Amino acid sequence: MTEAGFSKDVVQSLWQLVLGGLREQETINPASADPTLTRTERRRRREDNSWYHQAVEMLRENNGFATPKMALWSGGLDVCRYAQSKGYTPMEFTRAGKAFNELEYHRDWQLQGPLWNILSKFYVEQATGPVHIFLRTYDPDSVLMGREVPHLRQLQRINPDVELLWHPLYTTEHGQIMEISRNRELVDEAVFPTRDMCVAVLYEYLQYHHNERNARAARSYEEMHKELSKNIHGKSAQG
Incomplete structure (x- = not known):
């Protein structure tokens, strides 16, 4: 944290807040497992950790999330690194994200995960202009699609400058991440407004151009078929 430019006092305060948050999460998680609650209600309870919220607010006050070109992503950490290599800043490459990404606070991810969800929410709240979203896989239940994008939609109502720009990605057999154009060709950059x-474009490229011997893109291909299968079966069930 010091190397990221945070003062010694801020580091000490943050550390105490994170430790307090881990202890608090041990109490919150069992209560949030109530089977009578909806999935959304359980998530909200897991993230109702005042220690974590104070820690993230302190990061915000100390410019922990400042970024000139905000980026969100889905499909693996190399997609995150790809976005950064193109000149954009995913949360993991902000001052706060870099520091937090270096540490494993607890071996039980159930105690640490809510902190990252709160971090991502605070990160997207900093959006004041275009946000670039890089997709190698599409999962409607992901944090990106289920939480970050809806929150950005709310921000758009207040600030129309918060424009969402979408990049469909494919990984070649040689491990190179490329973007998919409107003509279903692999190019250096392809941006879509919706x-x-x-x-x-992502689905069609995977369906018609994916080489099944390309193990590097196998996950995206398999998830595409899973999602399409659910859609088809859902429509059949509805008649």
Whole structure:
């Protein structure tokens, strides 16, 4: 944290807040497992950790999330690194994200995970302009699609400058991440104004151009078929 430019006093305060948050999470998690609660209600309870919220607010006050070109991503950590290599700043490459990403606070991810969810929420709240979203896989239940993007939609109502720009990605057999154009070709950059256009291009490329011997893109291909299968079966069940 010191190497990231935070003062010694801020580091000490943050450390105490994180430790307090871990202890608090041990109490919160069992209560949030109530089977009578909806999935959304359980998530909200898991993230109702005042220690974590204070820690993230302190990071915000100390410019922990400042970024000139905000980026979100889905599909593996190398997608995060790809976005950064293109000149954008995912949360993991902000001052706060770099420091937090270096540490494993607890071996039980159930205690640490809510902190990262709160971090991501605070990160997207800093959006004041275009946000670039890089997709190698599309999962409607992911944190990106279930929480970050809806929160950005709310921000757009207040600030129309918060524009969402979508990049569909594919990994070649040689491990190179490329973007998929409207013509379903692999190019250096392809930006779409809507999620649906981006996802359609991603699905179609995987369906018609994916080489099944390309293990590097196997996960994206398998998840595409799983999602399409659910959609098809859902429509059949509805008649």
